[in-house]
Amino acid sequence: MKFEHPAGLNPIDRLTVVGRPVDRIDGPLKTTGTALYAHERHDVAPNQAYGVVVGAAIARGRVETIDVRAARAAPGVLAVVTTLDVPRLGRGRMNYAYLFGGAEIQHYHQAIAVVVAETFEQARAAAALIRADYTPEQGRFDLAAEAGHAPLHGDGDEPVHRVGDFETAFAAAPVTLDRTYTTPDQSHVMIEPHATVAVWDGDRLTLWTSNQMIAWSKKAVADILGMPAEKVRVVSPYVGGGFGGKLFVRADAVLAALGAKAAGRPVRVALTRPLVINNTTHRPATIQRIRIGAERDGRITAIAHESTSGNLPDGSPETAVAQTKLLYAGAARMIAMRLARLDLPEGNAMRAPGEAPGMMALEIAIDEMAEALGLDPVEFRIRNDTQVDPAHPGRPFSYRDLVGCLRLGAERFGWSARDPKPASVRDGRWLIGLGVAAGFRNNLLTKSSARVELDRHGVVTVSTDMTDIGTGSYTIIAQTAAEMLGVGLEKVVVRLGDSDFPASAGSGGQWGANNATAGVYAACVRLRDAVARKLGLNATDIDFADGEVMSGDRRVPLGEAAGEGLSAEDGIEYGSLAKDYQQSTFAGHFVEVAVDAHTGETRLRRMLAVCSAGRILNPKSARSQVIGAMTMGAGAALMEKLSVDTRRGFFVNHDLAGYEVPVHADIPHQEVIFLDEADPISSPMKAKGVGELGLCGVGAAIANAIYNATGVRVRDYPITLDTYLDRLPRPA
Amino acid sequence: MMKLSFEVNGTPCDLAEIDTRTTLLDALREHLRLTGTKKGCDHGQCGACTVLVNGTRINSCLSLAVQHHGDRITTIEGLGTPGALHPMQAAFVRHDGYQCGYCTPGQICSAVAVLAEIEAGVPSHVTADLGAAPPLTNLEIRERMSGNICRCGAYSNIVDAMAEVAGVKA
Ligand code: FES
Ligand code: FES
Numbered sequence: 001m002k003f004e005h006p007a008g009l010n011p012i013d014r015l016t017v018v019g020r021p022v023d024r025i026d027g028p029l030k031t032t033g034t035a036l037y038a039h040e041r042h043d044v045a046p047n048q049a050y051g052v053v054v055g056a057a058i059a060r061g062r063v064e065t066i067d068v069r070a071a072r073a074a075p076g077v078l079a080v081v082t083t084l085d086v087p088r089l090g091r092g093r094m095n096y097a098y099l100f101g102g103a104e105i106q107h108y109h110q111a112i113a114v115v116v117a118e119t120f121e122q123a124r125a126a127a128a129l130i131r132a133d134y135t136p137e138q139g140r141f142d143l144a145a146e147a148g149h150a151p152l153h154g155d156g157d158e159p160v161h162r163v164g165d166f167e168t169a170f171a172a173a174p175v176t177l178d179r180t181y182t183t184p185d186q187s188h189v190m191i192e193p194h195a196t197v198a199v200w201d202g203d204r205l206t207l208w209t210s211n212q213m214i215a216w217s218k219k220a221v222a223d224i225l226g227m228p229a230e231k232v233r234v235v236s237p238y239v240g241g242g243f244g245g246k247l248f249v250r251a252d253a254v255l256a257a258l259g260a261k262a263a264g265r266p267v268r269v270a271l272t273r274p275l276v277i278n279n280t281t282h283r284p285a286t287i288q289r290i291r292i293g294a295e296r297d298g299r300i301t302a303i304a305h306e307s308t309s310g311n312l313p314d315g316s317p318e319t320a321v322a323q324t325k326l327l328y329a330g331a332a333r334m335i336a337m338r339l340a341r342l343d344l345p346e347g348n349a350m351r352a353p354g355e356a357p358g359m360m361a362l363e364i365a366i367d368e369m370a371e372a373l374g375l376d377p378v379e380f381r382i383r384n385d386t387q388v389d390p391a392h393p394g395r396p397f398s399y400r401d402l403v404g405c406l407r408l409g410a411e412r413f414g415w416s417a418r419d420p421k422p423a424s425v426r427d428g429r430w431l432i433g434l435g436v437a438a439g440f441r442n443n444l445l446t447k448s449s450a451r452v453e454l455d456r457h458g459v460v461t462v463s464t465d466m467t468d469i470g471t472g473s474y475t476i477i478a479q480t481a482a483e484m485l486g487v488g489l490e491k492v493v494v495r496l497g498d499s500d501f502p503a504s505a506g507s508g509g510q511w512g513a514n515n516a517t518a519g520v521y522a523a524c525v526r527l528r529d530a531v532a533r534k535l536g537l538n539a540t541d542i543d544f545a546d547g548e549v550m551s552g553d554r555r556v557p558l559g560e561a562a563g564e565g566l567s568a569e570d571g572i573e574y575g576s577l578a579k580d581y582q583q584s585t586f587a588g589h590f591v592e593v594a595v596d597a598h599t600g601e602t603r604l605r606r607m608l609a610v611c612s613a614g615r616i617l618n619p620k621s622a623r624s625q626v627i628g629a630m631t632m633g634a635g636a637a638l639m640e641k642l643s644v645d646t647r648r649g650f651f652v653n654h655d656l657a658g659y660e661v662p663v664h665a666d667i668p669h670q671e672v673i674f675l676d677e678a679d680p681i682s683s684p685m686k687a688k689g690v691g692e693l694g695l696c697g698v699g700a701a702i703a704n705a706i707y708n709a710t711g712v713r714v715r716d717y718p719i720t721l722d723t724y725l726d727r728l729p730r731p732a
Numbered sequence: 733m734m735k736l737s738f739e740v741n742g743t744p745c746d747l748a749e750i751d752t753r754t755t756l757l758d759a760l761r762e763h764l765r766l767t768g769t770k771k772g773c774d775h776g777q778c779g780a781c782t783v784l785v786n787g788t789r790i791n792s793c794l795s796l797a798v799q800h801h802g803d804r805i806t807t808i809e810g811l812g813t814p815g816a817l818h819p820m821q822a823a824f825v826r827h828d829g830y831q832c833g834y835c836t837p838g839q840i841c842s843a844v845a846v847l848a849e850i851e852a853g854v855p856s857h858v859t860a861d862l863g864a865a866p867p868l869t870n871l872e873i874r875e876r877m878s879g880n881i882c883r884c885g886a887y888s889n890i891v892d893a894m895a896e897v898a899g900v901k902a
Contacts, residue, residue: 027825028814030833031840033768033807040767120762121753191772191780191883192834240770240834241883273773470831470884624828624886631885656777656881664877667887669870669902 001522004575006680011544012521013678017482017489018685021620024475025489026238026468035238038210039195039270048197049078051116051259051269052123053251054130055109055279059649060139060343062103063112063132070129071115076122079262080130082113086258092220092248095281096315097346099224099254105134106312107345108650109278114255116263139343140310141649143285146340147308153317153339161325161335163391166291169302169332173293177369181290181361182716183320184641185651186283187276187659188350192240194280195270198256206233209253211497212242213506214465218499220249225257236497239469239507243632244349246469247508250280277654282642284309284318284347288361293332298375298383300330305362310342318347319354323440323696324362326582329386343649349508351632352692355441356699360636360717363437363700368713376420377436377704378410378588389582398581398681401612402438402588408673409436409588409610422711423729430594431729432605433709439587439609439697443679443688444511445578448519449502449571452481452527458547458559460485461493462523466504466516468496470628471691472621473512479618480517480685484524486544487558502569510585510689513617518572518683526568531561572683581681585613585693589630589701595709597731600721602706604634608671609698614679614688622690627670629694635662637699639718738803740764741810752798756790757781759797760807768808768837772881779880782838782845783807789845791879808837811844820844823893831884839880843894846876850898868900 012018029035042048056063066082088102098104100111113130117123140146152159170176196209205227211217214234222229239246252269260267271279286309293302305324309317317339325335350356370380382403389395410416418434419425425432450464462481468474478492495501502523505515531549532539535556542551549556577583592606609626616622639660642651653659672694678686699717707713712724736747740760747763757774760766760783769792772780776794783792784806812818817825820843830836849856850866858875859866866872873891882890895902 023825024828026833027828027830028817028821030830030836031808031817031821031824032812032814033766033770033809033837034814035833036767037770037834039771040761042765042767119751119754120758121751125753189883190832190834191778191881192770192832193772239832241832243883270771273775273777470833472831620828624831624884624889627888628831628885631887632883655775656773657775661881661883662885662887663879663881664874664887664891667874667885669891670888 001525001570002573002575003683007684007686010684011484012685014483017479018617019615022475022479022489022618024472024621025478026474037192037238037240038197038208039268041197041208044197044208045199045266048266048268049116049118049263050120050123051114051256051267052127053111053255053269053271053275054113054127055275056105056112058105058134058136059108061105061134061136063105063134065133066113067131071126074126074129076118077115077126078118078265079116079259080113081258081262090223090226092223095248095346096312099251107343109275111251111255111279114259114269116259116267139649140341141344141644142646143287143310143340143342146310146342147287150308150338150340153337155319155337164332166302166304166332166334170291170293173301174296175372176293177365177372178291179365179368179715181288181364183286183357183360184717185285185644186350186636186640187642188243188245189656189659189661190241190243190245193271193273193276194246194250194252196253196256197266197268198260199266200260204231205257206235207253207257208235210239210246211236212239212246212467212469212508214467214497214499215503215506217249221253224249224254234499236467239467242469242507243351244353244508245280247349273656274654277659278345278650281346281348283350284311286318286320286357288320290361290365292365292369294369294373298373298380300328300384302332303328303330304334306336308338308340310340311347313341315347318357320358322354323358325391326389326584327438327440328384329390333390344644352441352695355696359440359696360699363697364703364715367704378406378415381406381438395582398583399614399677399679400586401675401677402586404675405586405588405610405612409590409608413590413608422708427594429597431597431709433593433705435591435701435705435708437589437697437701437704439589439693441510441585441693441696443583443585443682444509445574446505446511446515447571447573448505448515449569450504450520450523451502451567451569452523453565453567454527454558454562455565456559456562458487458557459491459493460487461495462520463495463501464504464516464519465499465501466496466512467507469507471507471512471625472618473516475621476513476517476617477520480520481524484521485558487547502571510692513689514683514685514687515572517617517685521684522570522572523568526570527566530566530568534566535561577681583682585688585690587611587693587697589698591701591705593702593705593709595706600725600728602638604666604668606668609694610673611690611693612675612677613690613693614677614682615686616674617687619674623672625691626672626694629691630670630698631662631667633695633698634666634702636717637702637719639720641718734798736798736801738800738805740805741807750797752796754797755793756795756797756800757792760792766807766809770834770837779842780835780838782841782880784841784845789842808841811840820897823897827889827893829890829893830886835880835882839882839890842877842880846873847894847898849876868898870902
């Protein structure tokens with residue numbers, strides 16, 4: 001189905017199942033430990049052996065020799081494969097680091113060997129016996145040191161994005177701001193480490209793995225191993241978190257496959273927690289300079305955002321400037337990125353790549369600017385709202401109610417009680433502050449397909465390679481099919497995450513919910529047509545409700561209509577609506593913090609997000625997406641940072657004790673409000689995404705609340721107490 | 733190699749030969765194929781592997797299986813099944829106290845144990861009066877659950893689920 005015009009009225013608009021806060025259909029499995037994740041697939045093949053991966057001990061250079069004699073002789077060992085045994089393998093289209101093969105070491109903990117043994121304990125012990133000799137080379141590991149000579153890196157045709165004459169407008173502005181902000185390297189640290197069971201059947205390979213993008217990964221496995229894609233099957237029905245870290249095939253999958261081939265047995269490999277951090281990908285650190293010029297009435301006249309990040313050769317930058325093209329009005333604009341060459345592990349997408357760190361900086365700058373203008377920060381943002389793409393005023397937003405988010409949020413949060421003078425509210429030993437930030441993340445459209453089958457009992461089965469990484473895909477897909485075919489949720493079976501199923505949008509970029517359900521919608525339209533044809537009815541004049549097909553006086557139970565069974569397959573494809581309209585999602589983030597006047601410890605007291613994100617397909621699971629993202633944003637603001645050893649070139653805090661993420665004690669009760677809306681330009685579902693929106697801006701809202709509480713402005717994340725303790729007001 | 737006998741979810745289990753290096757977590761997941769208990773870090777840093785040993789919650793990755801000869805182990809599979817959920821499991825479903833589901837069995841085992849600990853009067857870091865019974869507050873629940881990391885960030889909902897089971901307001 002080609003989606004070329006804004007959606008009219010369609011069966012989804014009935015909202016009898018879609019739009020309802022139903023419990024997740026996979027809930028009983030997940031809460032009883034019976035949902036099977038990749039490393040738990042004892043069921044898929046007998047006689048599985050265990051593989052343990054060995055990582056490189058240098059950050060850059062060559063591995064000269066690998067002594068495997070002791071490992072091979074160790075009890076239970078079935079096979080050892082080293083990187084010197086195979087030429088450098090291919091790599092996935094969107095990756096910059098090679099996963100295995102050859103002598104060159106690009107980054108610390110790059111895989112250099114896999115040891116396969118009868119048991120995990122044997123494989124782990126044998127892996128520790130491997131001895132490698134290296135010739136290290138000097139690498140570049142310090143972003144701040146490289147930033148000064150990093151070349152420009154455009155994200156479109158031009159290296160610098162310009163609208164009007166920024167320099168002149170900025171020089172002429174009566175009120176200006178010119179500040180630099182930094183965000184650190186961050187790790188996804190999903191709780192399920194990357195894991196794979198690999199099974200060869202002749203020249204056919206099946207990988208039970210933990211992956212967000214099945215079709216991409218099938219292709220990547222074929223490219224990496226140099227085999228035809230038709231011979232590869234990738235299966236991933238449950239994914240224990242990804243956040244972008246499982247968009248790609250990683251070393252676990254490749255080494256399970258090579259290990260299984262060498263051992264002649266199915267092999268199971270999980271990355272250890274330290275390997276997850278230095279062997280896989282991370283969100284790159286940024287250095288961001290923001291300049292804003294405004295009239296005294298608060299109208300922005302000039303805005304510039306420049307960001308520098310680093311990556312391996314061939315790598316791309318963290319696109320932290322993306323939102324600044326679109327979020328606020330302003331006639332003169334300049335946006336640029338620089339990319340430094342670094343020899344750290346691969347930088348790549350982590351939840352809301354670009355906007356997450358970009359909004360952390362931009363939304364502090366906006367707060368600073370509001371203060372310089374003597375304006376309330378909510379009002380300043382409202383005054384600079386734009387309903388069109390500022391670079392192309394003929395191109396409107398499909399739907400944008402940022403102003404509504406901010407107004408409603410301010411009202412619900414009690415914003416009017418905020419004292420704009422910092423450090424003026426005390427509650428015992430606590431300094432209290434309120435902060436606000438806008439939230440912004442684009443809505444991305446990408447094609448997505450599904451198959452829908454109907455059996456003679458009226459049971460509807462949806463199959464698509466879409467994944468559920470905690471996002472609620474199982475449930476919203478079931479809701480979509482139930483709505484389209486007029487059945488209850490209990491009549492719908494959803495099968496996900498298998499490359500034998502039609503290719504979907506996959507999970508990433510908060511595009512999964514809208515696109516994958518739109519694909520299911522398309523397949524259901526086709527199935528409705530098939531039912532109509534079978535019954536000899538006019539497809540435009542029938543209705544599906546209560547498990548029956550209805551036309552005029554005629555009512556046929558769906559199972560009866562199916563006869564021996566009906567099946568339909570289709571997908572959604574998009575025309576030019578994403579070009580004609582800017583499609584984005586919006587939020588207002590509000591936070592209250594308490595900062596200990598003596599120790600500087602920050603506690604979050606209240607958090608509220610108001611979201612403008614099209615139709616909400618399931619308010620219960622969507623709310624979870626938003627609170628989860630707010631939690632990750634709290635981590636980004638207050639604690640998360642990969643510490644770089646700039647001498648040896650690796651992330652030092654490579655476990656969950658050193659890389660701190662929020663725990664229960666850090667997170668207060670969180671409120672989420674979805675504005676009641678539908679965006680007919682996004683898809684027949686009229687939905688958009690929320691999973692990343694909830695992250696974008698919340699960190700800055702926390703930073704701004706800390707400023708309001710203490711009068712101390714911190715521009716380098718994370719805002720740990722050592723960064724501002726000496727600047728706290730003297731306790732009375 | 734050693735012989736190990738213990739009770740898991742009410743059923744006596746004999747492992748004739750277990751590698752002394754095997755953790756309780758791997759004994760459950762790899763030998764007994766009870767994969768409901770998760771491995772998130774293998775370091776005692778995430779809580780995904782939480783089980784109850786003689787009624788007390790522990791990180792099963794930090795304990796060798798052979799230390800548990802004669803012990804009574806309860807895993808997530810012993811609390812309830814998809815068709816007959818434990819009240820805590822049902823409350824997690826109602827409150828959407830999970831997303832990816834990977835930390836969830838550990839959260840639920842901890843949640844059940846935390847309510848029992850408060851009931852038994854065991855104090856925590858945030859208990860103000862060590863002489864009195866600890867109150868069932870949001871703060872007490874959050875403090876005691878802090879060894880169970882949820883990277884998906886379901887905390888606010890998990891606390892709601894626990895409060896409902898405990899019969900208090902979160
Ligand atoms: S697996 Fe035991 S605490 Fe993480
Ligand atoms: S539900 Fe994913 S880590 Fe908690």
